[in-house]
Amino acid sequence: NAGVMQNPRHLVRRRGQEARLRCSPMKGHSHVYWYRQLPEEGLKFMVYLQKENIIDESGMPKERFSAEFPKEGPSILRIQQVVRGDSAAYFCASSPPSAGYFSGYTFGSGTRLTVV
Amino acid sequence: AQRVTQPEKLLSVFKGAPVELKCNYSYSGSPELFWYVQYSRQRLQLLLRHISRESIKGFTADLNKGETSFHLKKPFAQEEDSAMYYCALFNNAGNMLTFGGGTRLMVKP
Numbered sequence: 564n565a566g567v568m569q570n571p572r573h574l575v576r577r578r579g580q581e582a583r584l585r586c587s588p589m590k591g592h593s594h595v596y597w598y599r600q601l602p603e604e605g606l607k608f609m610v611y612l613q614k615e616n617i618i619d620e621s622g623m624p625k626e627r628f629s630a631e632f633p634k635e636g637p638s639i640l641r642i643q644q645v646v647r648g649d650s651a652a653y654f655c656a657s658s659p660p661s662a663g664y665f666s667g668y669t670f671g672s673g674t675r676l677t678v679v
Numbered sequence: 680a681q682r683v684t685q686p687e688k689l690l691s692v693f694k695g696a697p698v699e700l701k702c703n704y705s706y707s708g709s710p711e712l713f714w715y716v717q718y719s720r721q722r723l724q725l726l727l728r729h730i731s732r733e734s735i736k737g738f739t740a741d742l743n744k745g746e747t748s749f750h751l752k753k754p755f756a757q758e759e760d761s762a763m764y765y766c767a768l769f770n771n772a773g774n775m776l777t778f779g780g781g782t783r784l785m786v787k788p
Binding site: 594596598604605606607608611618619654656667668670671672673 | 685721722723724725763765774775776777778779780781
């Protein structure tokens with residue numbers, strides 16, 4: 564079991580381009596969470612998805628950011644028209660289905676986005 | 680609504696000194712609390728969870744419901760403890776973790 568795989572590890576984009584970050588959850592995990600870590604700041608929740616559903620997107624900026632977790636394939640966090648302030652580390656975590664108890668998060672190694 | 684507060688962004692101590700990283704929470708239900716650690720440029724790892732009442736790498740944390748706190752403690756800090764530490768609360772209604780802002784621990788030689 565390869566764990567939570569995020570790619571790319573590093574991504575450089577020019578202002579105005581699009582950034583696509585991918586997250587493949589652990590085998591058997593159907594819940595995916597995206598977090599953003601700005602330089603010298605803590606971890607901020609962005610969005611929680613299950614297969615084909617967005618459960619909670621209260622931490623997502625209203626514009627330019629979107630996320631999906633299709634039936635097949637990885638979860639994608641998409642940032643359109645990137646700006647310098649989007650430069651950050653983006654972490655994905657996955658967890659198995661649960662019945663209201665905490666069944667554990669596994670984090671990926673993150674994608675470091677740099678906007679130049 | 681649930682909230683996790685880590686009042687210190689940075690904590691700097693000398694090797695061998697005691698360490699206490701503070702965490703306070705607000706939650707209407709019965710809390711499940713955790714500490715995660717992130718070493719330089721690595722992924723977050725679970726350090727300990729309150730229901731386990733365990734000690735990992737010399738760290739312990741006690742849930743104090745009266746003070747709504749879950750402070751992380753270690754009697755003698757080591758240089759390799761230098762890392763970012765996050766306190767987290769599980770919201771079983773939303774089935775997700777809410778993290779505090781994190782505290783960077785620096786242990787100086």
